[in-house]
Amino acid sequence: MNQAFLVEILLEELPAKPLLQEFPHMSEKWQALLGAQGLSAPTEFSYTPTRLVLHAKDFPTHTSISTQEHFGPPLSVGVSNNALNAIGRKFYEKLNLKVPSVWQSATKNHKEVLYACVQTEPKPTAPLLDSLIFDFLQSLNFGKSMAWGNVKARFIRPIHNICVLFGGEKIPLPLCEETFLCTTKQATKLHFSMGFGWHETPDIDTYFNTLEKGKVLLDPKAREVKILKEIHTLEQEHGLKVQVDGELLAEVVAITSYPTALYGTFESKFLHLPPEITTTSMQEHQRYFATFKDGKLHAGFVVVGNTPLDNPTDFKDIVAGNEKVLRARLSDAMFFYENDLRAPFAPNPNALAQIAFMQGLGTLADKVQREQVIGQVLAQKYAPHLQEDLEQAISLSKCDLLSEVVYEFPELQGVMGAYYAKAKGYDESVCTALKEQYLPNSENAPLPSTLLGALLSLSHKLDSLLALFSVGKIPTGSKDPFALRRACNAFLRICLHFNLPFDLQTDFEKLVKNYQNFDCALLRDFALERLSHILEDTPNYSPNIYKAVISGIARSKGAYEVCQIAQKVQALGAFLEGTQTKDFVAVFKRVANITQDHQDCKLDTAPNPKLFTHESEHALYNAYTALQATPFKSHLEQLHALFALKEPLEVFFDHVFVNDPNVQIQNNRKGLLMAIYLAFLDMAEAKEL
Known part of the structure; x- marks a missing residue:
């Protein structure tokens, strides 16, 4: 027999990014815990900033009947004089079975062994829910957790209440209560704008109706649809295009219970700033959506509020407050940018020598020197005509790290270097290379658009790989604190896109001479493993084929050339x-x-x-x-x-x-x-x- 089941974990406001990273894994973890108890139930997961909700329309009231076979010691060991000896009796006692006078046997591994078949009777599900919910909460990994009060377990944020609705009865949760020092009321809270009191929810229908009336959109997909619909309306009203960034949208959905999209403006003088400064200030710092008109950045933005208001005057107050905050941020950015333009933009080894790169690897000035050596090798092999430009680009590549804008907006490193280089009259190709030096910086990010930019990016990424491997900072398991897998993926993607015949054996051996001694076969095998992942998306790929090709190279002592x-x-x-x-x-x-x-x-x-x-x-x-x-x-x-x-x-x-x-x-x-x-x-x- 099945019936509806719902759990609401009510807690203090969750940080968006850790929540979004863990949310896709919640269903898998829950189903694994159910399976361990012999249960199975399709379960929907929802969240708002202050609650996690599990809802199963058909949750079993009892565990299923299960049959388990057990094989014991060989008869020659467990039976003496046609009777069970101490070893044979212990086999049954371990299974909590009555020692039989007549035993059963079975053949296993060509031997006759003692055998028992144990049937587990159905058990009520309700008494299992306390440990199930506790184990589920303990399984969640948000990266960081916190302790509060006298709680025995850490969690991402303090838990206030765990509401369980299952069959109309009060489900005791002593383990959860004792561990998290929370209540277990069959009640919930509404949107904060409607008060902070408890509202009883004796059944699931009442729970959903209470949230709906209380201005809480529980389904994140429904919140996303509402935001996009209101953004579309604003686009039509103001004749502009809103830049809807997927990651920003997901984050805004995660921090709102009842979102409302509002339109605000800022002074047109800030449009003289590089657009990346303005959009970064809006998106990364304020979670605003940038707007464009006629393909250019427009002096407007969309902010998504978390307050269900009916009075247009209240909306104006919210917009005015956000405009004031943005004006202050953009004024600071303009001040920093103008200061940077007045400063020289040229290689400054003395300043870079004051910034440590990593223990055992010197300073940023040392890193630039190592990149120059790599760049020289790459240019001689792939593009001798670009050697001077590459040398200049590498010498300028870290200069913007000393700027005030990049200090305030670290996300703009490289991009700002391109603007400063252009303002000082450097060649356009060098400026473009500086802008693209960190590309690709994610799995689906674009590649550098020019060969010069590609070689600059390779110099940076190859030095990071070689340097960190040389001091033993090698990724293990799921741990990769220095993002070396991403750097290696980027290096390989660039080689494949620009058809650069980089040999993972001989070329690494040439470059590794400038680093502390380490077996470059480690780096070669690391790169080969990343290459297999990159090629998974190519037609007719299979792991066996890839393994056969690599084995052929190893046996014939051939070239580990990436493109080949x-x-x-x-x-x-x-x-x-x-x-x-x-x-x-x-x-x-x-x-x-x-x-x-x-x-x-x-x-x-x-x-x-x-x-x-x-x-x-x-x-x-x-x-x-x-x-x-x-x-x-x-x-x-x-x-x-x-x-x-x-x-x-x-x-x-x-x-x-x-x-x-x-x-x-x-x-x-x-x-x-x-x-x-x-x-x-x-x-x-x-x-x-």
């Missing part, structure tokens, strides 16, 4: 979509197995046609030499040429005994197969497919 690896994976994936490829792979696996003894060291001599004794050997050798003499335009074309060896290989195996008694002939045949194996190994290790 990606091209091989894509070509092999496309090729293996064919209908006849299974037989093709099987043939090459046979070649690999026969040459197993010779894979780590090539034979001293190439196959000698004079030692062939059957025409199938000549045919296979001719096909192989023709393949070797063919210049391939793509890896897919190379695979099709290798596929052409399938038929002569099959004929060869049908007519020739490889392990001929004549050792010279035997080695010659293995040498031929080894040559073919190495040709395929240039693409992938067949045994991994």
Whole structure:
């Protein structure tokens, strides 16, 4: 039997970002706890700034009947003289079963063992709810937690009440009450604008009706729809376009119970600021939405209030208050910006030498010097004509960290450097590179638009990777405090996009000389693991194909060149979509197995046609030499040429005994197969497919 079930955890206002990070995992954690108790119930999760709510329309009133098999010790151990001995009796006692006079046995691992089948009877669900809710709260991870009063457990914010509605009865929660020092009333509170008193909710229908009348939109999706609808109305009223940033929208939804979108303005003089300053001040500091008109930033903004007011005068007061706050912030920003423009914008090693980068890695001035060395290597390899521009861009890349605007708005590092460089007359390409030096800075962020910007970004990210690996700051498990996975992803994406043939073995070995000694194979394997994640989104990708390509490089001591690896994976994936490829792979696996003894060291001599004794050997050798003499335009074309060896290989195996008694002939045949194996190994290790 099932019935509706609801839990409301009422607490002090939750910080938006930790809540949004943990909310997607709540359902999975709850279902895992239910499963451990033999329960299952689809559950909806909702939240407002001051409550978390779980609602299941069909929640079981009892646990289900379950049957569990238990296998004990072998009969030779648990039975003596046709009777259970102490070991056999202990098996049943551990299961809380009466020791039987006649035991059951079963076969396990080819042995006769004692056997018991235990059936668990249904138990009422209500007594389990206290521990279920407690374990659920303990499972939540918001990054940081706090202690308050004499509570025994920490949580993201103090809990005031836990309301459980299930079957019309009061559910005792002694564990939760004692641990969190909270009440467990069947009651809730309304929007703060309607008072702070308790409102009894003896059943679920009353609970939802109370919140609806109390100006609380429990469903975050409903709040989002309301905000977007009101923003659309404001766009039509004022003839403008509101920039709806997804992350900002989610954050505004998380901090409001009953949102109302309002339109405000600011003085047009602030439009002379770089638009990034204005939008950052609005979005990051005030959670306002920026507005645009005719493709340009407009002197208006949208603020989402959390007060359900009916009087237009009250709305004006709220807007006026927010306009006053924004005016003060933008006035400060303009003051900082004008000060920065009056200051020189040029390399300042002495100032950067006063800013520590990381313990064991010196200062920002040291980092710039290391990046210059990397930039020189990259420019010589990929773009000698950009060497001077890259050197200048690297020398200027950290200058804006000394500016007043970046001190106030750290999010604008790089962007402000571009504005200051442009104001001082630097080349446009250098300014663009400075603006894009940190791109891509997230998984879906855009890449630098120019090769100069790409090389500047690579210099920065490669130094961070090499430097932090050299002092042992290597990501482990889910911990990556210095965002090295993100930096490595960005480095690989840039290489792939600009087709830069970076070798993860030899190029790392060249660059690592300027750092403390460490095994650069660690960094190579780290980059290969990140590359596999990047290529997951490419057509026909599979982990086996990627592993086969990497194994082929390792066995043949080939180049770990990023673009070549990606091209091989894509070509092999496309090729293996064919209908006849299974037989093709099987043939090459046979070649690999026969040459197993010779894979780590090539034979001293190439196959000698004079030692062939059957025409199938000549045919296979001719096909192989023709393949070797063919210049391939793509890896897919190379695979099709290798596929052409399938038929002569099959004929060869049908007519020739490889392990001929004549050792010279035997080695010659293995040498031929080894040559073919190495040709395929240039693409992938067949045994991994």
